[in-house]
Amino acid sequence: MKPLTIQAPAALAAVLLMAAAGQAQEAEETTGIPVTDQLVIDTCVRCHAVDDDGMMTRVSYMRKTPEGWQQSIRRMVTLNEVELEPEIARDIVRYLSDHHGIAPEELRPARFEVERRLIDWSYEASHEGDEDVDRVCSSCHSMGRVVTQRRTREEWDLLMATHRGYYPLSDTQGFRRFGPPAPDATDTRHPMDKAVAELSGKFPLTTAEWSSWSATMRPPRLAGTWALKGHDPGRGPIYGTVEITEDADAANFTTRVRYGYARTGEQVEREGRAIVYTGYQWRGRSFVGGDEDTSLREVMMVERGWNEINGRWFAGAYDEFGPDVTLLRADGPVVLGLHPVALRSGDSGTVTVHGVNLPTGLGAADLDLGPGVEVVSVTRSDSEVVAAQVTASGDAAAGARDVFLAGRPVPGQLTVYETVDRILVTPEAGMSRLGGGAFPKGYAQFEATAYSNGPDGEPETDDDLDLGFVDVEWSMEEYSAVFDDDDIGYVGTLGADGLFDPALDGPNPDRQGLRNNVGDVWTVATWRGPDGEEVRGRAHLIVTVPLYMRWEPWRVQMVPGVPRRTSDTGSER
């Protein structure tokens, strides 16, 4: 074997390089976050050494959401044979989320990730991100998982290495060039190199947001009565109250939730528990009467000032059900909103204003719905609801009106309109997953919103009037993707409430080529007016295959069948 020789200049260069690397390493390490919790040190030190400054390898150089840390700990258990009691794992997640967490300003642009929303989102638009970097990561998973983390450059490098170790074929899936660089491209780096450079620049460990937040962070004081307003897709607006009680060390909370659906009057009572991580990240779970089937996970942000908490409560195998929720501290009167939000000129009807601690015994003179809308009488006035009979005059100008109740502004507006011109079905692009056999179903909930073209008579212009949630008749139409497309006969059924129930998973022997019951269809909403007029709108629905591996920190319910929805108390299903 030929002996390895290094010529003197090269050797010197190598030594200098090593010294430079050492200095860089040292500088990097001083930017880490020391681990001071003995439980974390004792549990993790077997693999993660701690130096004299309290810096723990890897752990000290990253910050993540509670979900991120939970996922890491799960990976240590499943792949690295760590044995942990659940109680200890919970304490570790709490310590790391609090001390190696992310600041509210850092989480906000990516909160869809923790709130489990299927939304339109683009890394390029949201973070001025590079298209290649997006592709490296989102070939396999949401960019939301990336932008909810902060790491040192070395850590972003190690993250790539970890992926290549655990998923050797990620090199050919995501970590590759997708076509040659453009002839005039000035940046011809490999996408992985681009990714490490960009992510370490955009999402570094040390940020002004985190240093500011970690200086002020403390357990929030949330005990008391909160007013709740929200929107449950497919079911409309909800209004109610949440009583929050702190436990002795102010670290855990219990909740008593009571709300009603404005459209139907149906009342729901729930009881729950919650933890607030990093001083603002509410993570809770609530139930109706302790029934596990009615569980809703609560992911919310406590806003600075501790007067507002907002986020999403969700359930379902793919977290597809549940309302958007805002809680407002209700020390005094809080006006939350009104229902319905639109009235046709010349029509009469009931308008309800919802709130908490409202003055009682109000009369018609206390409710001001704006020009051209007369409050005929108040039929109910208690601390939470004011219901009034109102009439919009035939010549009332079309448009939205500010609303006042006993001198207080009511959030939202009452819109007077002449005609319903268009129906918008949301989500405009829905996704459902087959299930019920071996895997749980992924449902899709649609809802319809009416619009009037407004004074200019032109659709989709700035003066269009949003008339809010409307009741429609639901049906499906074939989305013709190929000749003789017949998906509509297989994919599943769309219920009268706009809930799509997908068909069974597994190969279908009745279908050509044993195809699964996958397919594309239009979900069509038909609104019928009082004079027999019809307006239709539709949305695209993809019914597709199940996921065979789930990364959420919680286990989905494996019992096939229809999950109990947000407000179900047993009477409806």
Place this chain on the structure above:
Amino acid sequence: MDHLKAINQKARRIQAHVGAPVAANDGTADAPASAAASDPDALDVVGLESRQGPHIPLGCSLVFAPGWEVDSTGGTAGLCQPVERDLFDCHLACFWPAHVPDQLNHAPDWTGKCAAAQKDWRKIDLIFP
């Protein structure tokens, strides 16, 4: 396509096919996501058109060629079907690393209970890595 005249069997088939939705859309006002009834493009087979395909929300979903949830046109017509037929290839070769368990680290025995997924697909486990 009103200005085109079908002169062979395939063209007549296209004409017959695209004729069906005309009646369904007639006299209705659709949402912007859909084509208006008066729009001649509405008569075409949507998936074969060169115009922009259906829009898929990408925030939380996962889309990549040749596609797990959707194919390259944004629909399901081009997916490998049934999914169980090539599922184990994914498992062995880690083709959809975040969707299907891999045999290297996360679920080495995933295929243990079923020799042929097409027949034994009910025995496939859902994996929580």
